Amino acid sequence: MSVGQPLPTHDHVARIQQEWARERPDVDVRPQGVIGRVHRLGMHLTDSILEVYAKHDLGEGEFDVLAALRRAGAPYERVPGELAAHTMVTTGAITKRVDRLERAGLVARRVSEHDSRSRVVALTEAGREVIDRAFTEHMENERRLLDGLTDEQLAQLESLLTTWLAHFEA
Structure with a gap:
């Protein structure tokens, strides 16, 4: 996705959240929106990074x-x-x-x-x-993998991830 394109209104994680919300309205599925996307991003990023290592x-x-x-x-x-x-x-x-x-x-x-x-x-x-x-x-x-984000979004994301990670690595 390039900068300036609209964000997808419905992705794989959103579909899963909707299904769970329908089946289990008593459970708050909002955390899945973050964790599920971070997990899926991690898999995509790892695959791409390992390809570079394998070339060497x-x-x-x-x-x-x-x-x-x-x-x-x-x-x-x-x-x-x-x-x-x-x-x-x-x-x-x-x-x-x-x-x-x-x-x-x-x-x-x-x-x-x-x-x-x-x-x-x-x-x-x-x-x-x-x-x-x-x-x-x-x-x-890594630069290519981040190309879909603006400099401002990158700074914001890095700050949020730094704060979040500190809770696990304190």
């Missing part, structure tokens, strides 16, 4: 690990605990992701200079090239 032979977890290393700045390295704290990947999943990325030549492990029992994960030059290309395409894709 990355899964969501691998992308997150490479991105966390790249965001660390030179020399683009972190210990596994830091990686878990700076990604959307659980600590248990970090090892699997790093193993795969290491086999692909995108990261390397080394012994920490500060603690010989600890390992450091670092981007290789190939890893930096992959994440730079993938991140550029990822941001272009």
Whole structure:
């Protein structure tokens, strides 16, 4: 939908709400209007985002690990605990992701200079090239996904989502 087009007056979620309101008038179905649409948007967004990652032979977890290393700045390295704290990947999943990325030549492990029992994960030059290309395409894709909204709507949506998310992540 492009900017300036009228909003749909009836969508999939609205139809479901109407059916429930008819069948269960005793239950307030208004929350379904928000939650149902957020859920459906999430599915559409995830599909589109994963397509971009796949073009670079990355899964969501691998992308997150490479991105966390790249965001660390030179020399683009972190210990596994830091990686878990700076990604959307659980600590248990970090090892699997790093193993795969290491086999692909995108990261390397080394012994920490500060603690010989600890390992450091670092981007290789190939890893930096992959994440730079993938991140550029990822941001272009996210921009495209938001094209139906005005700058004012984007700012309002971001503010609302930030407030809502804070209730879960406080």
